[in-house]
Amino acid sequence: MTAAGTTADAADAVAAEPGPPPLARNREYNLLWTANVVSQLGAQGTLIAYPLLVLGLGGSAFEASLAEFAIAGSRALAALPAGALADRVSRKALMLVSELGRAVALGLLALLVALGHAPLAVILVVAVVEGVCTSLFGTADQALLPGVVPASQLADAVTRNTARYYLATIVGPGIGGFLYGVQRLLPFLTQAVTSALAFVTLLFLRAPAPRPAADGADAGRGDAADGPGEGPQESTLQAMAAGLRWLRGNRPVRATVLLGTAFNLVFSGLLITVVVMAQQDGRSGAEIGAIGALIGAGGVLGALSAGVLRRSLTPFTALMVLTWASAALVPLLAVVPTGWPAGLVLGAAAFLAPTATALVAGHQMMVTPDAMRGRLAGLIGVSMGAAAALGPLLSGLLLETVHGVPTVLSCAAAFLLIALGVAATPAVRAFPALPDDRGHPPGS
Template identity: 40%
Template sequence: MTVPLSRNRDYRLLWLSQAGAEFGHNATAIAFPLLVLAVSGSTAASGLVLGVIAAAQLVVGLPAGAVADRCNRKRLMLVCEAAQVIALASLVAAVLAGAATVPHMVAVAAVLGVCTALFEPAEDATLAVLVPEGQLGTAVAANAARTSLGQVAGTAAGGLLFAVARFLPFAVDVLAHVVAFVTLAFLRVPPRVRPREPVGRLGPEMVAGLRWMWRHPVIRSTTVYAVILNLFFSAFYLVVIVLAQRRGAAPGEIGLMAAMLGAGGVAGALLAPYLHRRLGPYLSVAAAFWAVSVLVPLTALVTSGYLIGALFALMALLAPTANTTIVTQQMLLTPDELRGRLSGALGLLTGGAGAIGPVLGGALAALAPGAAAVLACAAGMAVVTVFVTASPVLRRLAAGQPAPIPD
């Protein structure tokens, strides 16, 4: 008899450990630029610290997947938690002593970025062995809800804690990672079945993982579709913010727009387990793509920031369901010895699209009127949505036909 997720001891330990860690991470993320500005008065330095976190995640993302496939994944997660505790504790001590400097904060940011890049593939691969196949979709959706709730709550709390005392959000993050370390220490992970061939160097292992992903039709197709949509949506988001400013929207109105996007994501994450089961793989993905393709052009016609925020919430509502379906299918189709590399590669590709998208959006906003820039982004999303709708690979998933697995 299959044990429900709510009674799966090891899944609950993993979920709870990261619920607190993600809250602390997001509190730190909002407080970090505030601390840099308070210490140095430089907006450039503030951007540098945040840029270091993102850059470290991108640079380490691909090799991190190979490391997760090569190492003991539980031990790797514990090392990442311990490293973050040490780095953040040093920053708390420096702030309390009045000795915080920009180079120190850059170093701490680099540690946080590297640890995040290493932890995520190890956690994703571990999740697939802690949860039965029939419950993996629900577990992925629950993790998405955890991430969304941690982002909303942690971001809100970070600003408030910083207002009380500069060191406080970082101290809370230290405590969160200490609790996560202790919780993960009690995690029981089934022994892994190691591949027979000897472990090689990281470079060839990364190439082998990428080659396997590209040769698998389901993984290749879903990855390409998701990355392209993320690229155009990231561009669209910046274009809409610029357009709202040009139309005279107040800062509070623009902030509410962004908050409604997050609220839609939280609601969608809570609905994702139900919708994932009801819609099936093909409809789960296609419906999310069509929702965005239909709603995005409407923002070119709407002048109220509050109405745009409502459209944002609707756009975000089905995204967690599509993400749950894509991640679940990819994890089920990937052998355990490659799951870390799968997660690392996906993180690199989606992170790269998220970084390039705003650059594209900025260029569109500078070269074209606001409405035209929005429609250009909408056109890119519509094209990929047509490919998703017509995809024979996704249609085979809907029919329950297995996809060929490359040798």
């Protein structure tokens, strides 16, 4: 046999080698996805039900806002230790504990509401429990994803997870509001039931075994694909510090986390700006609600299109398109009518987000050692949580001083600076593309 013949045979053998099964037939991924979407739908319903409950029980607007702050604040504060914990214990067990804790806490609150005795202190404690459990679940879920999905399908999996989030934001609040209108306890009882269903679903998940680590130092440097629970045990503080050192030493991941945080800070502030402007213009509650629905719809449509778009865009190009398009779209909010037209503008910006998220987050997961994935998810959770809290606060201060249109234009200027930052950052320009499975049958 000639050398040319041997080479051709080898190439034919590689080409004939079957690829991984489609995500639709990936049992572990589908169990993980299903448990998360069921839980998220319930959580989005209670998000609107907490302030409604406080107001319905005679509380003030400030007391109602405390419930929202309790969830967001506890979730952000818990993210970093939750990430360290997800790298030290069984991630499946962590998800089971978080869903069980959420089911018990929300079930107790539903019982107290039914008995007519749900003091504000109890509502706030339950909100904190829900925020902490959400943080534990989310970090473990993100850390576990690369273990159940091949690298070639990671971007598609992230895209589907993004669609899951936007779908929950569209459907969940509407369900929560409707259930609260029927009976006050129903949103909380529903969340307890959905968390219990997620718990049962996760029982059937076959989580991948952790990969052994050579030593604790390897995990800190990011040189080995370490697994949780192996090697010398470190304290939670040491684990958190190791995660920070790893992120500081990985320029592409660090740069994209910082840019993503800045983008979310501005976008979250812009959302509250648009809502306040609509209220000041006397728009109805239905029109204001349509803003959130249109943003969610844009995200879902973007997630459905991301499978095609990400194959024609590099991560750098996707980030450039997202940031420059946002900088161009946002000034329209200064001239279009408030209400649903503003929702269309924000929905157009949201349409572009899933493609960039899939390309960037997929690479972040792939290059992060297994023993660091929980910590990276925790760090991202802290930064995004801080952005979600600070964005509305900064926009609120601007609205109080310079009012609506200047605040919108300030947000547009901030997006322009972020876009310039993307263009000027070498680590982002060189951000590598993920491998994909275009050589394999469709549907994978």
